[in-house]
């Protein structure tokens with residue numbers, strides 16, 4: 001953990017705040033800290049959700065710190081693309097539910113971190129773009145793949161190739177964010193959603209998430225047998241018995257995450 005990346009645990013939810021003024025940009029240090037943090041949270045059975053947001057009112061995150069690239073060479077580029085990739089791929093593989101609470105500009109690597117999350121909630125004044133080509137770069141932290149997957153190639157190309165910056169309502173219309181809330185309310189809305197996650201069996205959530213991810217990398221022919229296999233595997237867990245019995249006994253389930 002660095003001063004630029006803050007962690008607060010609220011019950012079963014980890015709230016991660018990017019705090020690198022003025023624009024909450026990513027540096028090698030914060031990216032490495034994010035990767036290590038997610039590894040740590042994956043090992044904490046009490047944590048079911050992760051919410052990531054930006055400090056301040058204007059920026060979720062403006063992406064990579066462009067000062068690093070001003071006179072950077074290929075060595076710098078290779079190093080930064082590696083740490084970006086490792087951090088955001090580790091976030092994608094978080095075993096619980098990850099929610100981006102987009103409280104302002106989400107640009108470049110700032111949008112890519114939101115794309116690595118499971119769910120995106122944006123405040124009405126937020127704006128989103130992958131403007132790397134405008135500064136002679138490209139989105140190297142999953143953006144070309146994750147954005148196309150989420151919104152389809154047409155809108156991904158408008159954003160990546162034409163540099164279109166979208167306001168929150170447009171982003172919702174194309175499926176880039178699932179919910180738009182009023183200014184200052186993204187974190188609250190994300191925490192409300194994280195509360196709903198607490199009603200789900202954490203091990204079932206992990207299995208469901210792995211199956212949904214599998215849809216990107218595998219074929220339906222490999223995903224469907226895996227769906228059946230993981231369904232059976234859940235019967236090895238205490239939470240499977242607890243969930244069904246809690247329903248039948250008309251009470252709230254007490255999960256052990258195992």
Ligand SMILES: C/C=C/C(=O)SCCNC(=O)CCNC(=O)[C@H](O)C(C)(C)COP(=O)(O)OP(=O)(O)OC[C@H]1O[C@@H](n2cnc3c(N)ncnc32)[C@H](O)[C@@H]1OP(=O)(O)O
Nearest residue numbers: 022023025062063064065066067105107108109131140141
């Ligand atoms: C693999 C990943 C690659 C990448 O992520 S590449 C980077 C992609 N990101 C961008 O290209 C975004 C660059 N930023 C902007 O375009 C603008 O910002 C905004 C449109 C988001 C907001 O514009 P405005 O309202 O005019 O604010 P402001 O004066 O530009 O920004 C406030 C301060 O924040 C600094 N800043 C903003 N983004 C970055 C950045 N990405 N790297 C370094 N500094 C940044 C500015 O320079 C300035 O600073 P000061 O107040 O000292 O002039």
